[in-house]
Amino acid sequence: MAKVKIVEQYYDIRPPVRMYRSVEVLLRYVPEEHLEGLRTITLTNSDYMRKAMKGKYTQEKRRFRAADCRGMYWGREIWLIVDQICDVELFMIIPPVRTIFLGEVLYHEIGHHIHAMEQPGFRKEKEAFADECKNRLMGTFLRRRYWYLLGVLRLFAPVLRWLHSRLQRSLSEA
Numbered sequence: 001m002a003k004v005k006i007v008e009q010y011y012d013i014r015p016p017v018r019m020y021r022s023v024e025v026l027l028r029y030v031p032e033e034h035l036e037g038l039r040t041i042t043l044t045n046s047d048y049m050r051k052a053m054k055g056k057y058t059q060e061k062r063r064f065r066a067a068d069c070r071g072m073y074w075g076r077e078i079w080l081i082v083d084q085i086c087d088v089e090l091f092m093i094i095p096p097v098r099t100i101f102l103g104e105v106l107y108h109e110i111g112h113h114i115h116a117m118e119q120p121g122f123r124k125e126k127e128a129f130a131d132e133c134k135n136r137l138m139g140t141f142l143r144r145r146y147w148y149l150l151g152v153l154r155l156f157a158p159v160l161r162w163l164h165s166r167l168q169r170s171l172s173e174a
Contacts, residue, residue: 005040011048019043022099029141041078071105073112107137
């Protein structure tokens with residue numbers, strides 16, 4: 001089994017829950033060949049990233065600061081910036097919600113790792129490839145881990161669509 005080290009490094013904060021357990025759960029649903037060569041997954045905050053990775057980086061003609069991202073794949077390491085993933089601490093206390101929020105970013109960054117490790121599979125659109133991987137891995141995770149929630153979501157889908165449309169209408173009027 002590919003052993004990936006999970007590290008928590010924060011600067012001046014203490015998250016309300018231990019996030020690494022959610023990352024461990026998410027990694028159980030990733031095929032081992034996709035994790036081959038991945039060294040560490042670091043959970044951190046944007047203040048730590050401002051100190052550790054100064055300056056701006058470029059990807060696909062776009063410049064960004066590491067502290068402003070939700071996650072980064074850099075040199076066989078994944079960085080998850082927890083305060084950028086979800087700034088509402090209440091959501092991070094609820095285990096399924098926390099795991100899904102982290103999973104969206106983690107699986108996207110694993111998509112970058114898969115892209116980097118594929119030999120003949122160079123793609124110009126790295127972000128699109130990472131999103132494809134995220135959708136595939138997230139779908140597998142949700143079907144296998146939270147299969148019971150999918151039934152509930154299907155039941156409430158019409159109500160959720162109606163609420164979403166009402167919210168969009170009220171935001172567009174304001």
